[in-house]
Amino acid sequence: MCDHKNIYLPHLATIEEIIDETPDVRTLRLVFQDEDVRENFTFRSGQFAEYSAFGAGESTFCIASSPTRKGYIECCFRSVGRVTEALRGLEAGDTIGVRGPYGNSFPIEEFYGRNLLFVTGGIALPPLRTLIWNCLDQRDKFGDITIVYGARSEADLVYKRELREWEERSDVKLVKTVDPGGNGPEWDGKVGFVPTILDEAAPSAENTVAMVCGPPVMIKFTLPVLEKLGFSDDAIYTTLENRMKCGLGKCGRCNVGNVYVCKDGPVFTARQVKAMPQEF
Amino acid sequence: MIDLAKKIEAPATIDITAYAGATEAIRAEAAKLLTEGAVAAVIGYIPGRRNGTAIPAIVTSPEKAQELIFSPACVNNLALYLTRAKKEVKGKGRLAVVAKGCDMRALAGLMGESQLKREDVVIIGVACAGVYGSGADRDAPLAEKNIARKCRECRVHAPEGADVVAGSLPPLPEFSPVEAEELARLEAMTPAARWAFWKEHFSRCIRCMACRSLCPFCYCEQCICDRNRPQAVEATPRPAGNMAWHIVRAMHLAGRCAGCAECERACPMDIPLNLLNRKMARELKELYGHEAGLEPKEKGPLNEYREDDDQSFIK
Amino acid sequence: MQKTITEQNLRALIDLLVKKGTRVVGPRRAGSITLYEPLASGGELILGELPRRSAKEAFFPLCENILSFEKTTEGVKVADVDPSQFPETVIVGARPCDAAAPGILDAVFSWDYKDKFYLERRRKTTIIGLACTSCDDACFCTSVGLSPADPRGSDLFLTPLEGGGYACEAVTEKGEKLLAEFPQLFTDAEAAKALPQAEPAGEKLDLARIKSWLDGNFENPLWAEISERCAGCGACAFVCPACHCFDIVDEGGETKGCRRKSWDACGFGKFTNHASGHNPRDAQPKRYRNRIMHKFKYYDDKFGKTLCTGCGRCIRACPVGIDIAAVLEEISKK
Numbered sequence: 047m048c049d050h051k052n053i054y055l056p057h058l059a060t061i062e063e064i065i066d067e068t069p070d071v072r073t074l075r076l077v078f079q080d081e082d083v084r085e086n087f088t089f090r091s092g093q094f095a096e097y098s099a100f101g102a103g104e105s106t107f108c109i110a111s112s113p114t115r116k117g118y119i120e121c122c123f124r125s126v127g128r129v130t131e132a133l134r135g136l137e138a139g140d141t142i143g144v145r146g147p148y149g150n151s152f153p154i155e156e157f158y159g160r161n162l163l164f165v166t167g168g169i170a171l172p173p174l175r176t177l178i179w180n181c182l183d184q185r186d187k188f189g190d191i192t193i194v195y196g197a198r199s200e201a202d203l204v205y206k207r208e209l210r211e212w213e214e215r216s217d218v219k220l221v222k223t224v225d226p227g228g229n230g231p232e233w234d235g236k237v238g239f240v241p242t243i244l245d246e247a248a249p250s251a252e253n254t255v256a257m258v259c260g261p262p263v264m265i266k267f268t269l270p271v272l273e274k275l276g277f278s279d280d281a282i283y284t285t286l287e288n289r290m291k292c293g294l295g296k297c298g299r300c301n302v303g304n305v306y307v308c309k310d311g312p313v314f315t316a317r318q319v320k321a322m323p324q325e326f
Numbered sequence: 327m328i329d330l331a332k333k334i335e336a337p338a339t340i341d342i343t344a345y346a347g348a349t350e351a352i353r354a355e356a357a358k359l360l361t362e363g364a365v366a367a368v369i370g371y372i373p374g375r376r377n378g379t380a381i382p383a384i385v386t387s388p389e390k391a392q393e394l395i396f397s398p399a400c401v402n403n404l405a406l407y408l409t410r411a412k413k414e415v416k417g418k419g420r421l422a423v424v425a426k427g428c429d430m431r432a433l434a435g436l437m438g439e440s441q442l443k444r445e446d447v448v449i450i451g452v453a454c455a456g457v458y459g460s461g462a463d464r465d466a467p468l469a470e471k472n473i474a475r476k477c478r479e480c481r482v483h484a485p486e487g488a489d490v491v492a493g494s495l496p497p498l499p500e501f502s503p504v505e506a507e508e509l510a511r512l513e514a515m516t517p518a519a520r521w522a523f524w525k526e527h528f529s530r531c532i533r534c535m536a537c538r539s540l541c542p543f544c545y546c547e548q549c550i551c552d553r554n555r556p557q558a559v560e561a562t563p564r565p566a567g568n569m570a571w572h573i574v575r576a577m578h579l580a581g582r583c584a585g586c587a588e589c590e591r592a593c594p595m596d597i598p599l600n601l602l603n604r605k606m607a608r609e610l611k612e613l614y615g616h617e618a619g620l621e622p623k624e625k626g627p628l629n630e631y632r633e634d635d636d637q638s639f640i641k
Numbered sequence: 642m643q644k645t646i647t648e649q650n651l652r653a654l655i656d657l658l659v660k661k662g663t664r665v666v667g668p669r670r671a672g673s674i675t676l677y678e679p680l681a682s683g684g685e686l687i688l689g690e691l692p693r694r695s696a697k698e699a700f701f702p703l704c705e706n707i708l709s710f711e712k713t714t715e716g717v718k719v720a721d722v723d724p725s726q727f728p729e730t731v732i733v734g735a736r737p738c739d740a741a742a743p744g745i746l747d748a749v750f751s752w753d754y755k756d757k758f759y760l761e762r763r764r765k766t767t768i769i770g771l772a773c774t775s776c777d778d779a780c781f782c783t784s785v786g787l788s789p790a791d792p793r794g795s796d797l798f799l800t801p802l803e804g805g806g807y808a809c810e811a812v813t814e815k816g817e818k819l820l821a822e823f824p825q826l827f828t829d830a831e832a833a834k835a836l837p838q839a840e841p842a843g844e845k846l847d848l849a850r851i852k853s854w855l856d857g858n859f860e861n862p863l864w865a866e867i868s869e870r871c872a873g874c875g876a877c878a879f880v881c882p883a884c885h886c887f888d889i890v891d892e893g894g895e896t897k898g899c900r901r902k903s904w905d906a907c908g909f910g911k912f913t914n915h916a917s918g919h920n921p922r923d924a925q926p927k928r929y930r931n932r933i934m935h936k937f938k939y940y941d942d943k944f945g946k947t948l949c950t951g952c953g954r955c956i957r958a959c960p961v962g963i964d965i966a967a968v969l970e971e972i973s974k975k
Contacts, residue, residue: 050757052721054707054889054900060716079716100710100717101898103891105916127916128554141717262919289915291889294754297905298886298935299913302921303859304942309753323859326921374962375970376778381962382870402961406872414869414924530672532694532703532879534906539874540960552911560892562704562903567892592960594693594876596673 053294056098056143057083062118064138067204071169072134073110073122076144088147089113091154091177092285092313095146096293097121102132106290108312109147110172112179119144122172122204148293149312152177152257152283161189163249165268167196167240167260171204173285173312174259182218191218192249196240196264199228221247241267244275251276258284258316262326269316279317286311286319286326302326339469340398340455341496348396348452348493352424355450355490356391359422365448366419369404370394378464382407384415396424396493398468401457403586405432408442409545422448424492426457427482431584431619432542434487438622439582441545451488453495456480460591470501476587476600479503509604524572524602530595531568533561537575537589537599543582550574572602580606581626584619643830644809645802650826651733652683657823658731659683666699667733668692677732677739686734688771695882695952696739697746699732700762703879704903707758707889712896724757730766731819738782738952740770740794742882748944749885758902767815770795771807776839779953781966784846787950789839802833841951843966848937848947851972855938858975859930867968868929870961875906877955877963883936883948886912907931933968 059076066072078084089095089109096104105127111120125134136142154177162181164174181188193212197203203222212220223236223243236243240260256277258268265284272282288300288307295309303323305311314322356368372383372393380399384407385391404423407415415421425433433449436442456468456477463472478501485491515523538544538551551559551571559574560567575589583603590600610616614627646654658665659682668687669678675690677699709720732740743763750759773780773789782788792798797816799807809827811817820827878884888905892898905912908928914920922928936948949965956964 050724050755050760052707052757053754054902055719055721058717058719098891098900100712100719101891101893101895103900104889128557130916131555141712143717143719287915288921289913291887291905294756295752296749296754296756296885296887297889298907299905301931301935301939303934304939306943325859325927375964375967376956379962381964384869407870411873414865414926527672532904534875534879535909536872536874536876536958536960539872561888561890562892562901564704564892588960592872592874592876594880594958596693 054145054292056096056104056145057087058141059119059144061136061138061140061142067122067206068202071122071124071204073120074133074136074142075111075118075120076142077118078144079141084117087119089119090147090151091180092151092173093147093149094293094308094312095119095121095144095148096290097129097133098143098145099129099132099136100141100143103129104143104145104291105129105133106293108173108176108285110176112176112183114180114183122169122175124169145293149308150310152313154180157181157255158187159189159253161250161252161254162191163254163256164191164193164195165240165244165256165258165260165272166194167264168198168202169204170259170261170264171195174257175205175208177257178212182215185217189253192221192247193218194221194223194240194244194247196223196225196238196243197228198225200224200230200233202228239267240264241271244268245271248275251281254281256282258282272316279320280315282316283313284316284319285313288326338499339467340473340499342398342455342468344453344455344494344496345397348454349394351490351492352394352396352450352452353392355492356385356394356422357388359448360386360388360391364420365422367415368394368422368424368450369407369415370424370450371396371400371402371404374399376464378458384418386418394424396452396454398457398473399464400424400426400454401474401591403429403432403540403542403588405429405436405542405584405586406540406588408433408436408447409542410441410547411545420446420448422450424450424452425485425488426452426454427485428454428476428480428584428586430482430485430487432586434622435582435584435619436542438625439543444622449485449488451485451491453484453491453493455483455496455498460596470499473501474587474591475505476585477501479505505601505604508598508601509608512601512605525565525569527597528568528572529565531563531572531597532595533563533568533571534594536592536594537597540588540592541579542584542586542588543579544575550578572597572599575599576602576606577628579603581610581614581616581628582618583607644811644820644827645806645830645833646799646809646827647806648688651799651807652686654823654826655680655683655686655733657826662728664728664730665733666696666730677735680733688734689775691736691952691954693954694880695742695954696732696735696768697742697882699730699766700743700759701746701750701885701887704901705758706899707902708900710891710898710900722758724761727762727765730762731769732766733769734771734799735768735795736773736952737770737787737789737791737793737795738780738950739882740768741787741791741950742794743768744794745883745940745946745948745950746885748946749940752944767796767819768794769816769819770798770812772798772800772835773839774801774836776841777953777957778842779956779966780839780841780951781843781953781956782951783841784843784966784969785848785947785949785951786845789841790835801836803836804833806833808835843970846969846973851969852938852941854972854975855934859934863971864926864930867963868926871908871925871929871963872961873908873910873925873928874960875904875908876958876960877932877965878906878908879904880954880958882950882952882954907935929963933965937969
């Protein structure tokens with residue numbers, strides 16, 4: 047008798063809606079097919095899942111929607127490989143597999159009563175967007191919320207409709223920017239790289255936690271700016287995005303030193319990241 | 327070419343004291359090149375921890391050059407380290423390489439494929455009477471029972487085209503040509519029997535890719551079996567993928583393989599990969615009169631299209 | 642008094658087990674090499690050789706289906722793998738370095754998420770270990786704290802005796818069950834003297850000292866020195882009794898196929914390669930460093946165990962002569 051379930055077996059989910067964020071970045075809104083799963087699936091902001099396009103394989107992305115929005119989950123991905131291309135080939139109504147949720151999460155309860163600063167670039171907004179909505183949906187628990195978001199060009203900004211929504215809200219401050227040359231005639235945001243724009247915006251570090259997510263080069267130049275602004279390494283959170291297969295701490299490829307990103311992460315403080323071997 | 331009469335008179339074991347001379351000459355040449363700054367590194371062999379073993383070494387100082395050796399344990403084809411698959415080594419600068427006669431063929435092939443320029447490498451050739459076979463007794467004198475199969479029929483004991491040749495050849499015994507016999511047996515099989523033969527061998531493949539990793543000609547930036555859009559070769563060690571991989575390997579090396587047999591030596595599952603290589607080489611010789619590695623030619627016959635190519639097989 | 646078994650009866654034991662439908666795995670001739678494979682009869686058992694690959698594949702096969710899928714007009718149907726298909730298994734003649742490995746691997750396959758594929762096979766498997774009376778110059782089990790007569794990991798442990806036959810030690814309940822099930826094959830005897838056990842040449846290594854060096858030397862010129870010769874194949878990992886890294890891939894057709902778990906190796910360049918092209922371990926020395934770190938530091942940090950049993954297979958298999966025992970010896974002197 048075997049009392050263990052097959053940990054590699056995904057839940058089945060139906061693609062309810064497809065939203066093209068940019069020409070190559072797509073959001074899938076997924077609804078679990080099994081009623082029990084649909085009602086009982088819970089996750090926390092920061093956790094990830096393994097999404098399957100059957101026949102092509104599995105790919106790892108964060109759960110990009112907020113746990114406060116019930117009944118569905120969303121993932122957001124750029125098509126760059128075999129699985130993401132296959133996922134892109136699917137249509138609304140098609141079935142995909144979802145294993146998860148896996149990994150740790152942002153300790154949102156520890157953020158109650160504090161100001162929040164989100165710094166992110168390009169396709170790295172989804173891992174923070176889950177947390178942003180999570181906080182906005184319980185807005186009274188937090189202080190000021192500031193979002194600094196940049197992309198190479200206007201076209202590369204993801205969640206454009208939500209950016210507009212955040213801009214229009216008075217209880218959140220959005221600073222959006224595009225790299226020099228990435229702005230069109232209608233652009234009403236900043237022009238410049240994220241670290242520079244963050245430096246200009248100079249949000250206070252007082253009682254603030256910063257969430258930083260972006261390409262390695264953005265993170266590299268953002269951390270010194272945060273430090274200058276007075277953020278301690280314990281008040282800065284980021285997520286690591288290593289190649290994963292199992293997501294379960296077994297297949298052996300996502301480790302950074304003795305840290306298994308799939309189990310011990312993907313959310314780490316800057317202090318934790320600095321203590322790791324610099325191999326990510 | 328070794329004089330046949332001399333072979334017949336030779337003893338049944340090979341006097342490996344001749345290898346000591348090669349060691350001295352390699353050390354002297356390597357130290358000279360490194361001292362003069364003519365090369366950034368010398369790729370040679372140093373003793374392994376275990377008795378009777380030698381391992382590839384990338385030597386960058388004249389002092390370290392005194393550890394270099396040549397012995398029947400020097401089995402590796404060091405041409406591997408001159409390919410772009412070994413960027414870390416190539417990046418060091420101009421290189422010298424210790425090459426046995428059989429290794430020279432791979433160097434010639436790499437030059438023919440524009441992977442290597444003759445002027446960019448100093449070739450320290452070494453006179454080689456033979457090396458140990460896989461799993462051979464490394465304590466016994468080099469003889470019939472422990473010499474590598476490829477060495478039994480070697481025709482290139484003294485390397486040609488090297489910058490210097492280290493050592494001299496001892497008298498060489500005549501060995502029965504087991505590789506030729508094996509190839510004859512393979513060719514005598516019916517196609518069905520041959521298919522069964524390879525199917526059986528390839529079923530043991532575990533896809534560790536040692537054959538690819540050790541091959542001087544497997545330097546593709548992205549091997550077709552690592553591609554997955556579309557997936558041409560299934561990645562898992564199962565019959566279909568294994569067969570596809572080994573066919574791809576054999577075909578892509580046909581006319582290019584220099585016969586060093588490193589694939590076969592590296593295979594932890596003892597798949598006779600060089601038998602397949604030799605069969606392909608024979609086909610290429612019969613069909614196109616082509617033999618790989620004799621001189622730096624531009625391309626092998628399967629890598630080149632000519633308007634007057636025989637097209638009668640297209641039906 | 643001690644239980645003993647003759648070689649003839651050991652082979653008879655295999656025959657009886659096979660007859661009752663048990664899968665018996667043991668060293669068996671496969672072409673020119675020996676592998677742990679299912680035995681059709683006791684006569685097939687090879688006693689004097691260490692198989693080319695380890696016994697871990699009895700629990701963790703090279704490649705296995707973890708689910709199958711089929712796309713129909715109504716959607717995708719996914720089928721689980723029925724664990725009852727894993728047969729009751731007896732591994733006969735596992736050397737101490739192989740018998741000890743599952744005890745090490747249990748940790749990774751059962752922490753938090755339980756891998757039923759491994760654990761269910763493990764539950765259904767009885768290991769008959771066999772002490773070594775000979776070794777070669779690649780063997781280094783004694784260096785990593787094991788020994789050629791170490792019963793750890795075996796359920797029933799056999800020690801070759803002078804004049805033939807084996808002393809049998811039931812190490813676990815599973816072992817006792819086996820003794821009780823086939824009493825006619827075992828004799829209560831004043832045991833003959835055991836044959837002297839093999840004596841691997843290497844000194845016992847101070848693994849704590851090695852680990853403490855690894856703790857502080859992620860960056861060290863040693864890594865490049867050892868591994869610039871590394872050709873980046875997976876031979877070392879694939880013959881290793883303790884390497885557990887794997888890949889998960891979908892194979893078959895577009896509409897019908899299987900998801901498979903198959904062995905992978907940290908020496909492969911694409912092992913950690915992101916789809917974007919970014920690769921955290923973008924050079925061979927980084928990959929080799931991970932191999933040593935995983936075995937002698939990371940696994941210890943996580944599970945308090947060393948991911949190596951000193952079987953020496955990677956040393957024998959490495960086509961460029963990388964010798965893990967030599968590497969450890971060098972580190973332990975630092």
